[in-house]
Amino acid sequence: MTKIFLKILQFICIVLVLLSFTILTATPTEAASLSGDLLKQPPTEITVSLGNSANELKYEPNHLEFLAGKRYKLKLINPSNQKHYFTAKDFADGIWTQKVEAGKVEVKGAIHEVELKPGAEAEWVFVPIKPGKYGLRCPIAGHTEAGMTGDIVIQ
Template identity: 40%
Template sequence: MKTTGLALALALACASAYGAGDLTRQEPTRVTMVLGNAKGEHRFSPDSLTLETGKLYVLRLENPSANEYYFGSQGLADAVYSRKVVVLGPDAKAVAEVYGPVRRVELKPGSVVEWWFLPVRTGRFEDVMSTRTHTEAGMRATIDVK
């Protein structure tokens, strides 16, 4: 009986160490990052974000420019559980959904993509970038996960 009580106490302690509730029913926090701009400047706007572990996010990536851009961060990709990526059409309705790990997203001119994810590890990710040429031109961003 002593062992059963100890096992129950350990199980309750472990359960309380994790977030309570059904994370699949969580309302997402929406955050937007714009890649480039109509003037042709290579930049992320905003160039820094702060996120929290255990909170569901929809990172809306918008490319209003005439250039193709990438959004990628190996550090962030390794620190989140990716739920899905939604490709939006001109009418803002989903035209495709992608499931599984996400490493990099390419955005064609005028496109919008939403990346649904849940941060599971903290860190400062200064490796948010597009291409080497764009990065050298100053297109960098930082994402902090607390």
């Protein structure tokens, strides 16, 4: 509970700093439009395939870039006939997750990895907070070694 509270507090502080800096350097008209609720802004959508129909062990794409303070919807799909994981714990610790949605289930709170069974799809809506370069991998035995890896950059 404390960890979640601290993550939310960190997110709020970063958003306030970003908004304050942007508003101070913007014209009055720009400042008024920037002060809207971040969560009401439409997210930028990015799709990542975990494997493919030929059962190749890879992420497509395997390099992702995000901007801190911007809202994203990461659409994860698994077109292969085996399960895969989207595992990037350090990345997950550097973002504020609004929700993960799969089918009729919506999960909120701290998420560190998402498992997708064959044919599954999920959406991860979040705001990056902590800049850095983070590793991505599928921890199923043999998948990482076969090349199911990637990197995620928050600028």
